[in-house]
Amino acid sequence: MTASATALPDDDLDLLRQRNHRAFEALVSRYHRSLVAVARSIIGDSLAEEVVQEAWVSIYRSLPDFEGRSSLKTWIYTIVGNEARTRLRREKRIVALEDLTEGDPDYLDPSRFKPDGHWKTPAPGWHLDSPEQLLEEEQLQRCIEITLDLLSPNQKAVFTLRDIEQQSLEEICNILQLSDSNIRVLLHRARLKLMQVIDRYQVTGEC
């Protein structure tokens, strides 16, 4: 089941401030996997789940004090980002800087363009030509899920925050402590990889 990226209704916010269990469960259900994606990009795979679990403790404890200066979503992502970085420092880990060009999507490969810079191999036509039509394709959903899992941690975190959670670039910079230009490159590459999957699906019906 997917979670739509809509703002939390005011009465849910009130329930959360009262630490209503049902409301907190709904919050965890909605955001946990996205938060793990963010934590993974900062602390790495092995500690991401643990960091987010501890962040939920902090979030639960701090809910009565949430003032609403930012959205609740931004607030919990910021908490997770900060806790992941704190843990990173404590572990004295060195997380290898991600090579922004690693695994470049095919669309940016020079072989797709003629020497004069125009398309040699342009994008194929799509018969499923709207987001709504794509959403109806169950097999495509599975292909997308596989592709998202194969994205680099930073690409997945940026894509999750921007295109799914609709966070602004400035908010993403603060949460992930990445530069605006790095974020835009990571986002574009993630989108292009999804576009390639959809290309292949449109032509073959498979991932």
Next chain:
Amino acid sequence: MLKCRDVAHNASDYLDKSMPWPRRLAVLLHLFICRHCRRFVRHLRIVRRFSYLRGGQRAEPDDVARIVEHACSHDHGH
């Protein structure tokens, strides 16, 4: 005049309005004359919208229960 390669590299910035307006105008002019890039940008726009509508995956109920129990027990013990 922009080339298709330039549009391919910067299409997300164009859609997200993250480029200066003279550059946006240059992309717009290129799109006016290049049907391949029009299709490319249209597909990227669909991917963006599709991703938003699709949303994120929910956590498994067992994981949610474990996390909530952990958060509440730590709070009571605090």
